[in-house]
Amino acid sequence: MRASDRAYATLRSDIINWRLTPGTVLGEVELSERLSVSRTPIREALAKLTAEGLSEPQSGRGVVVSEISLDHLEELFELRAALECKAAELAAQRRDPVIFLALYEKLSNAGELITAQDPDRADYYQLAGELDSAVDAAVGNHYLNLALKNLRVHLVRVRRLSKDNPVRLRDAAREHAAIALAIAHGNPAVASAATTVHLDNSLRHLLSTAS
Structure with missing residues (x-):
């Protein structure tokens, strides 16, 4: 290298x-x-x-x-909504239902991973990453996947602003489970709507903790 x-x-x-x-x-x-x-x-x-x-x-x-301002947060989530909602729709059309049903089961029980014994939430974030990877693989669009990869770099930074609030993380896990289930059932509209709910809740929480 x-x-x-x-x-x-x-x-x-x-x-x-x-x-x-x-x-x-x-x-x-x-x-x-x-x-x-x-x-x-x-x-x-x-x-x-x-x-x-x-x-x-x-x-x-x-x-x-670079700084992370509240203005930057809103701009970031505008882009996130455009990319992730489209990705969820395409994943629902092209998915392997077995993969997403398995993720739904894991995410439904993800609250058990959010414990004081794992302050970095490594197990939870790894599971959330598995959903991202499964969506990327189902979509199979090189350019969309590349855009999402670049976006997630900034999302990892932003995550620290939420202070890894356990209540919010458990809610997020349920929201991720809803996304996985909608994709597994092959329903693009519901998958997009579930993604919108998750992003809206995430942004509101970040704005409340960062302000």
Whole structure:
């Protein structure tokens, strides 16, 4: 792997997982020393991060980790609604019902995964990721899948704003179960509607916790 790709992957992971918080200065000299690469790969990595919207130039400070504002949240969810509702519709038309019925059963019991013993909610988020992957596979549209992949990078960052509220996560699990069931039954309109409900509830919760 090229030095710039390694630097990009490391910084991207640090930003997504909030090890580098919004507003953090991404200084070339400091990062070069920390990652043991020259400044040229760091510069290339920062250019890719900026193109993705994970970092941004700021007057007088250089490149910084991009902020997540309430305006950005609403814009992000506008795009999310367009992409995810369409994906749910297509998945309902093209799905393997057995896969989505199995996911429905798992998601119906997902509340058991949200415990104090798993503060990072790793098991729950892995299950939610399985639903995303199943939808992507059922849709089978390279360009839609790529757009969703890029969108989810920002959604992982946004997730931290909700503070992993257990009540909200259990509600979200039920909403995901409803989406999986609608897809399993091959009903595009219901799958889209269930996705809309989930996104609306998620956005309202995020706005209430971030304000």
